[in-house]
Amino acid sequence: MFDFKREKQAIDQQHAALTQGASTLGVNRRRFLQGLGGLGAVAMLPMPALASRSAPVRKLSLHSINTGEQVTASFWEEGRYLKEGLNTLNRIMRDYRAEEQSEIDPKLYDQLYLLQHRLGKVGEIQIISGYRSPSTNAMLRRTSSGVAKKSYHMKGQAIDLRLPGVPLAQLRQAALNLKVGGVGYYPSSNFVHLDTGPVRSWV
Numbered sequence: 403m404f405d406f407k408r409e410k411q412a413i414d415q416q417h418a419a420l421t422q423g424a425s426t427l428g429v430n431r432r433r434f435l436q437g438l439g440g441l442g443a444v445a446m447l448p449m450p451a452l453a454s455r456s457a458p459v460r461k462l463s464l465h466s467i468n469t470g471e472q473v474t475a476s477f478w479e480e481g482r483y484l485k486e487g488l489n490t491l492n493r494i495m496r497d498y499r500a501e502e503q504s505e506i507d508p509k510l511y512d513q514l515y516l517l518q519h520r521l522g523k524v525g526e527i528q529i530i531s532g533y534r535s536p537s538t539n540a541m542l543r544r545t546s547s548g549v550a551k552k553s554y555h556m557k558g559q560a561i562d563l564r565l566p567g568v569p570l571a572q573l574r575q576a577a578l579n580l581k582v583g584g585v586g587y588y589p590s591s592n593f594v595h596l597d598t599g600p601v602r603s604w605v
Contacts, residue, residue: 460515461487464494466529477511495532495561499541504533506558509598513582514561517596520576523568530562530593531555554584560597562588570594578603 460478465471473494477487491511496503518524534542534555543549554560565573570587573594577585585603586595 460512462491462511462514462518463526464491464529465526466494466498466532468529469494469498472526477508483508492533492558495529495558497533497535497538499538500535502533502535504558506533507598510559510561510583510596513580513596513598514563516580517573517576518565520579521565521568521572523565526566528564528566530564530591532561533558548588554597554599559599560584560595562593562595564593 458480459476461474461476463472463474471494473490475487475490477484477491488506488508488511492503492506495506514527518527532555534553536556539549539551539553539556543551563573564570570589570592574585574587577594577596581601582598583601584595584597584599587603587605588595
């Protein structure tokens with residue numbers, strides 16, 4: 403049986419270790435990872451031995467409704483992130499308008515993984531919006547009042563999503579119950595926003 407509580411505690415410990423490791427070197431987490439060769443550098447940081455006893459492999463299936471692309475990739479196995487799996491997920495999360503790809507915060511994938519298991523709905527996640535380049539974000543701001551100037555999408559820390567077969571209100575509530583990051587509710591556009599910023603919510 404999937405042990406949600408244990409898995410969430412393990413993930414919290416992993417990201418605390420990441421943050422501490424970057425802080426010790428006197429740089430922010432993003433520059434730290436880039437300076438050591440990107441996400442592959444995560445393997446050099448200390449990870450809890452109990453990292454994933456309840457789920458030794460973490461996998462996601464993503465479907466971009468804008469490009470029609472679908473991928474399934476394992477992004478975590480045996481106590482560490484998998485660079486190849488992260489790259490596969492990052493590709494489908496790209497800014498399809500500008501054809502620009504960015505590193506996505508691995509914690510966002512962890513949140514998606516936990517969200518699915520919380521709902522008991524392991525399957526396709528529909529991507530409405532993933533990474534946004536500054537130019538795309540500026541364009542969207544000109545046409546919509548709901549786009550933040552300093553959007554977490556531009557940092558690779560946000561996704562707008564739907565889960566087929568899960569009512570939007572139920573998806574929002576499950577995301578709120580995780581008590582991690584930001585949760586935005588957009589019923590008129592039929593998606594929920596999830597990010598790895600401070601814990602907060604809005605409608």
